[in-house]
Amino acid sequence: MSSTNETEEMLRLASRGYDFLFANDLDMAMDVFAEKENCPLHLMGRGVCAFLKAALGMEPELMEAATHSLALSEQGAKKYMKLARSSSSGHRFQPGIEWEVLHTDAVVLLGLTHALRLFKTLYPNGLDAYATPGNPSPMASRQPSKGSLRSAAESLLPVRSSGFFARWTGFGAVSTPTPALGTPGHPLNGPVEELILSGAAFGYGVFNLVLSLLPTRVRNVVGFLGYNHDRQLALKALAVSAARTDVHSVFAGLVLMTYYGVVLLAAGYQADEEHIVRQYKNIVERVSEQYPQASLWMLNKAKIQRMTGDPSGAIVTLRKGLRGDRRNSFPQADTLLAFELAWTLFQARHYGEAAQMFMDITKMNGWSHATYQFLAAGCYISTQEYSKAQKIMDRLPEVIEKHRSRNMPTEVFIKNKLAFYKKKQVRRGGDAKRFVESMKISPAEELAIVWNTHAHVDKESALAHIQELSALTPPVDVTTEYITSGPSSSHHARGSFFDLDTSDELAVRSLILGIVHRTLGDYVGSRNLLQDALKHARLAETNSWVNGMTYFELAVLDMKEGERMAASLARQSSGSSTGAENVPDTWRRAIKSAKEMIHHAHAFCTREVDLSSRLDSRIVMLQEEVETKVKMLGLSDV
DSSP states (O other): OOOHHHHHHHHHHHHHHHHHHHTTOHHHHHHHHTSSTTOHHHHHHHHHHHHHHHHHTTOGGGHHHHHHHHHHHHHHHHHHHHHHHTSOOSSSSOTTHHHHHHHHHHHHHHHHHHHHHHHHHHOTTOSTTOOOSSOSSOOOOOOOOOOOHHHHHHTTSOSSOSOHHHHHHTOSOOOOOSSOTTBTTBOOOSHHHHHHHHHHHHHHHHHHHHHHTSOHHHHHHHHHTTOOOOHHHHHHHHHHHHTSSSHHHHHHHHHHHHHHHHHHHHSSOOTTHHHHHHHHHHHHHHHHHHOTTOHHHHHHHHHHHHHTTOHHHHHHHHHHHTOTTSOOOOHHHHHHHHHHHHHHHHHTTOHHHHHHHHHHHTTTOOSOHHHHHHHHHHHHHHTTOHHHHHHHHHHHHHHHHHTTTTOOHHHHHHHHHHHHHHHHHHHTTOOGGGGGGGOSSOHHHHHHHHTTOGGGOOHHHHHHHHHHHHTSSSOOSOOOSSOOOOOOGGGSOTTOOOSOOSHHHHHHHHHHHHHHHHHHTOHHHHHHHHHHHHHHHTTOSSOTHHHHHHHHHHHHHHHHHHHHHHHHHHHHTTTOSHHHHHHHHHHHHHHHHHHHHHHHHHHTOSTTSTTHHHHHHHHHHHHHHHHHHHHHHTOOOO
């Protein structure tokens, strides 16, 4: 049995491995973790390395190595835990709880590895094709439980109890330290106590966050067994862990960065964007000071820059992260940097460079090469390099056929697009082998709608989109602050074809224009353009996905417009109560309309609609943000 000093030494040695891992040096990390063959802490490190390689690189075959190391770590921690309980403790918590924390880490990670492997095996194409009794495409509810923040938080820091998960769920005898260890007035004493508190907060936060993301019916079953989730408490617990100094703090920061990054990118609207960005920045800055050259932290720094109006800064950060002179044996993380750089270049309309980056990614990982190549071809459409675009488009059917068993949503979308434009080219009497010439709106811009790229463009890029799209024939039916007049129909030669001669294309044009007008702050113009997109989308044959996406964007517009109007009323009412009294009513109208639009959007999340799973995920995030805003405002009647 190890003493507290020996445990601290094992922690110190294992922490060296994590330092290498977080600095991109996976090879050195594995060498360090191999130094102590039977140490549970080192076995955990080997398992984490294998898990990250498998998860980030989308290489499920590596899960076997992760499972093996994590299982050995779990067994070793269990043995140490039993022995420690019969010995005196060198710290101020119950004997052996440090090994209990490690044991819990191993159990959670083992569960994730098993879940990922089983899901990949049983559902290789995802869940879109599976019907359910209640809904062919179920949507998770994002409304958190009404549990007490105080009571749940108190159960986070027990000193003695009958079991670790029992303490999380409130079962067993819980004793709360007074004053609480780890608070400013009662600091922790050494790395073991740091591991205990940070690990408990991390495990609690991850468990709650994962549970809060489950479909409603699954959460109801878990709730019946006595456990209720609370998303805000989960994020708070992860933030508590991220503020500490042990290895759990880095992983907690990574979970929070991933969550906040997705919400900022895809939700469209955030109930408290300032708080999210501030917390996100603080976490990134804190970890970056320790690991300045690490890919994952550079990635998240760039995401913040891109989503807060600094695409040029994001490009600099990402290129720095991909420099060839960096020591790096963690290529899976670099793939994420390359993917983010490709989209950032695309967002900034650097289409030629974006095309090359999308093509480079096909050499870095095995995920849907057809999607990356399709995006590259779309970039070449934007630069009018039609021969390059056609060459790529011609080989897409063969690329998709190689992996036809996967039937990925983006690849289904691609096949439909290829068929659509081949038909258009033939209908217009053109050469069927040059069908890219009939593409007047880059199909990559359509996928960019789904990835919410246009919502984050800067003013220069937004204006360029408006100028380019409004120049296409027929003229746009809507007049806005930025579209004062379309090209005169008299300039259209008799007998020639309009650039956009289908409802599918007209719907996409108005949708993109509606989004970039909202980004520029022209909410009236945005609403008129989105309504115009709906008018055309109802007649679309291939782009049926535009219906749901447009309703989603209208919901986002409702919330942003409500926020602007409420802020204006609040400013006007300074010193008087009249305007202030109208603020809740303004929010009620906005939220009621947004919820109605979300309901309409969700009606189009069916298996027959392209990319519906992506829209479904965005709807879930937006719903959560709307409900959070309702609670922040204290409204109970919306």
